[in-house]
Amino acid sequence: MYSDEDILEGCKRKERFFQELLYKRFSNKMYGICLRYAHDQAVAHDIFQEGFIKVYQNLHTFKGDSALGSWMYRIFMTTSINYIQRTLKNKFEVSINESVQPIDDSISEEEAEHWMNHLTQEEALIMVQELPEKYRLIINMYAVDQMSHTEIARVLNITESSSRSQLSRARKMLNDKLKLKMDKKIGGQ
């Protein structure tokens, strides 16, 4: 069994065996990140491929300050964000009229949490994937990857208030989808 250090050194020597080992060890986790940010598997594949190529190209810059997995996580997250940003035609600019508005919650937060807990991982993933790209991007960055609004604003080159308003809309859309899904489930029963 090879350690991360062994794999890292092997990859730096450009040995194909270790490169494949690195791929096998981290591919599932990294592909999960790509799936969250992408709206379908094809896009996730693209991001995944691009991410791994970046990893191989930049392995020599990895200092070992953090775990290899964490370092790769950051790369895949950044790659996913950049990829989605490239595909976005509209910038994250919010006019004054579109400033933060209170969410007209169709279901309460507790209800949302309750129903969300009843979803399978696949159902939750599909719900997120069905969101429009900018909402999917922001909810992934904030809710799943736990980036602050300041970080999001810096990465996406938007204002913090824009980040908040986009998140607010994303949550509302997610709530609506959740309610719809749950209504169907209840109706089905």
Add this chain to the structure above:
Amino acid sequence: MADNKHHIDKSLRLKLGQLEQAPSNAVWSDIEHFLNHTEHPIDQGLHTFLSDFEPAPDTSAKSTILNDHKIQTHIIDQALNNRLSQLETTPAFNFENSNIDSKKRRRLFPLWFAGIVILSVTVFLVSQSLKNKEDLKDYTSTQNQKNTEGIQNNIFKSNQKDASPEDLENIGIKQEKNPQYNRSEKSTNLISTVEVPVNIERKSADLIHSGMPIESNVLKENNSELDRSNLDLKLAPEHSFEFIAEQTNRVGNNLHIPKVRRLPFQIGIWYGYYIETRVKEDMNPEYVHHDGLNLLNQGNARNKSGRSFQVDMNYNFGTRFSISAGIQHSKASGNSEFDYIYADIPVYDTLGKISGYITRPQQTSPHLQEEVRSEITNWVMPVSMKFSLLKIGRWQLLGGLGSSFQLSSIGQYSGLNFKNSKIEQRNFNKGFKVSPNAAISFRTPIHPMFSISIDYRVDYRRASTSEMDKYIKGKELTNSFQIGLIFQPIIKR
């Protein structure tokens, strides 16, 4: 870190934060292709030639460059110093601090005029000097190019010899032949101010920066030519999906890799050989006593063998699981010999109907032997699901389970009719029949869009091997060996 105030955020993080899913196997092969690209012959060639690039300084080139620099510097500095230093020596007149009135200023007009004249003359002389400098630049650049070629020769011959004395002598002659150089040399001696050497030092530093790219550009270009000729580099046509390192376009220093997407379905064309092996045969109990025949043994029945042709379509669900369905056409032929015994003799009534049987001991019963040749054409619809089990290098091992739905089985057999003791040919057409099967496949890609697969499949089915009027019920194992070409479309995005 974000403060997750909303419950939905927390739930989402719990659900998706640990999301893991296996990507398609094809992704690794694409990445592997990319990694192969990084070992591009051009890179390797450049690395081989330039990684240990430590050429000995060419004295002739160095002296030429320095002399060129010296001349250029001196001309400019000389002109400026000659004129402007003299201008500084004239008594200064502080216009701003003087309280002279306009009349006094008018009186100073001749001084203005004289100053303008001096400046004009200075500008003229400087421009003349610059013109001469251009001529010198042309001359020295020609010399520089020659010397650069000399450097290249030294690099690739790994010959670290210094410039010959003749080269140095030549430069000396050139310097003497250049009147501007001589003039500047003299002027330098005459001026002997502090500014000149300082300027020379500054210009020397500039020269290092400005000189090196010219040298390196020439080297790079020539090396590329050299590499191309040595490595016999082939450039791929545009929009090529071929991930062949030697045939991949390069845009600048980057490889031109087309963005492609694999479609989830595959089309396979198979050609195979199969052997039907009989595992057990019994007399059909329904017919045992009808003609008084009992099967004694199977004799030397031979297995049937045949060839098959199959077209199927495969659809991938995720990375490790796929289903396929297709249509298979096969033809088989074979001989079988059977031994029968008349154990039960029918007793006929007055109307000619069998009223009963008299069973005789086997030792005294007559034996009958029959040779049957059958030729069968089958149309089968195989349906299967496959699992990726193992990957060894470029080979992938797949396991499969499925069923073959026999749509029709048309054939004919020729054998002895016991009733009239004549050889008869009979046609038969059997209908729907299902046989379960298991398979293993070895698959390897031969092209981004094509793979080759070698399959071994075992079908188990109930069959009337000899096809003899259902006298015999058989169970068969069909061992099939197939080789297939699988096409997986790739579309460009």
